[in-house]
């Protein structure tokens with residue numbers, strides 16, 4: 081057995097003679113003595129137990145060729161064995177907020193899914209379910225709760241179909257929180273609601289400037305009131321979009337949430353991301369912020385700072401995990417309000433990145449989305465590959481105007497991985 085390519089090790093200055101080891105393929109984190117580490121690296125003598133542990137955690141592998149073949153087949157294997165289909169469904173492009181950074185701004189308006197398109201969606205979902213697939217839907221917008229009757233009928237019909245075929249149907253809602261009352265959550269839970277992703281952009285003055293109602297009025301108070309009212313009922317995933325100028329004030333939001341009575345232990349996750357620049361000179365937030373992120377030094381510093389502040393106050397943060405762009409997962413699709421299909425919510429409305437329709441099915445997007453962009457020597461030799469897989473196609477397109485290569489995260493991971501892992505290890509201490 082030999083040492084995997086996919087690892088990073090760091091000395092532990094506070095613990096002389098010991099090191100921190102991160103096996104990135106399994107996201108395993110170990111603390112071990114330098115002498116044991118030296119034996120692992122040099123192929124020295126190990127006890128059977130040590131050997132088994134290092135193999136299980138992906139630190140030792142049979143050969144680099146076999147490891148490389150395994151990496152190359154990652155998504156083929158995942159896609160072939162996936163039991164669940166994941167759909168992001170856009171019910172409406174209407175929204176009661178007018179966030180200046182909204183990427184849907186150019187095509188937002190009175191456009192909602194017709195009953196014919198909703199029927200077609202159900203037909204496709206029933207086909208998946210008939211093949212024994214579970215279905216997870218993220219209801220999305222615009223503001224998904226502005227289409228509540230449609231959301232309820234869609235979920236109820238999918239739930240009935242799941243019962244008929246003996247599979248599981250669950251759904252999440254992406255909501256700005258304005259209409260997220262306890263009554264609404266109580267109505268949606270029996271239909272399969274599992275989590276709500278919502279947004280607070282910092283303390284009231286910042287949030288109200290970044291996420292005003294269409295009328296211009298601030299939305300902070302009503303959203304906080306709603307989150308307080310529902311956070312014991314449903315898992316809340318709270319995000320927020322910061323700028324270089326305002327991220328240091330986001331801890332004020334955390335204190336306001338605590339003072340209002342929000343119990344961090346009941347939340348699913350809280351995490352903040354930078355408002356992203358759009359290619360047209362505007363800015364972009366929300367959905368892309370959940371996976372796209374910048375590599376500029378101030379963004380790295382802001383992420384680490386905010387993670388520290390969250391952990392210090394007992395808020396749950398997402399842990400280090402293997403991650404890849406949704407485009408790699410053949411069973412994940414975004415359904416536009418008009419039945420168009422995409423591979424990422426931020427590509428909605430971009431004709432060249434439309435991959436098909438509910439009526440015609442999914443076409444071949446291998447070339448348009450540069451599917452194998454990470455299958456190059458540099459990435460295959462990179463310890464960060466399991467955490468990156470070539471980064472974000474959308475972000476690359478922002479930078480160069482095309483999905484013509486990777487969005488390399490090496491600089492960002494070099495600068496932050498060790499601190500992220502140390503932060504994770506400090507949770508609960």
Ligand code: SF4
Nearest residue numbers: 371405424472473474
């Ligand atoms: S292109 Fe991929 S990584 Fe980037 S925002 Fe879309 S789904 Fe996320």
Ligand code: SF4
Nearest residue numbers: 459462468488489490
């Ligand atoms: S894009 Fe960069 S960080 Fe990501 S796997 Fe390739 S070389 Fe590594």
